[in-house]
Amino acid sequence: MTEQQQTETLQKWMKDHQPLFFKVVRAYAFTRADQDDLFQEVAIQVWRSIPGFREQSAVSTWLYRIALNTAMKWTRRELKHRQGTYDHVEYLLQQNIQQEDSRLAWLYEQITHLNEIDRSLTLLLLDGFSYKEMSEILGISESNIGIKIHRIKQHLISKSKDYNNGI
Incomplete structure (x- = not known):
C-alpha cells in the first residue's frame, strides 16, 4: 500500500466514522485542548494501522478498537504527566454550535x-x-x-x- 492510498483511506474513514471518533474523544478527554490532542493521536494511530487492516472485521469495529486503545493509553500517559492534578474546566467538544x-x-x-x-x-x-x-x-x-x-x-x-x- 502506498502512502497516498493510506492517506486516502484515512480521510475516507475519518469522514465516514466521525461520530465514532467524537464519542471516544469526548469520553476520554475533557478540555478542548486535550480533545484536540487525543483526536490527533487517534488519527495518527489509525493511519499507522491501515496497512495491517485485513478486513476480518467491520471497519467500524476495527476503528473502535484502535480509538479505544489509543484513548486508554493516552489517558494513562496524561495522568502520569499531570501527576494527579486536574483543572476542572468546561469540556464540551464543539461538534456543533447548537444547544x-x-x-x-x-x-x-x-x-x-x-x-x-x-x-x-x-x-x-x-x-x-x-x-x-x-x-x-x-x-x-x-x-x-x-x-x-x-x-x-x-x-x-x-x-x-x-x-x-x-x-
Missing part, C-alpha cells in the same frame, strides 16, 4: 466517571455493537460483557434518580 441536550451532557458526565473498560463498553453499547463485537474489540468474554453492562445500567439508573428526579 446540547442537558440529559446527554449528564450521560457523558457519568460516563467519564466509569473505569476504562466500563467507559468503553458504554460507548460501544450506545453505538449498537453486539456483545460478540464488544468481545472482539475489548478482548473479554461475551458473558462478562453481559454482566458488566447490567451493572453499568444499574449504576446509571441509580445515579439518574439524583438527576432532576430521574431521566
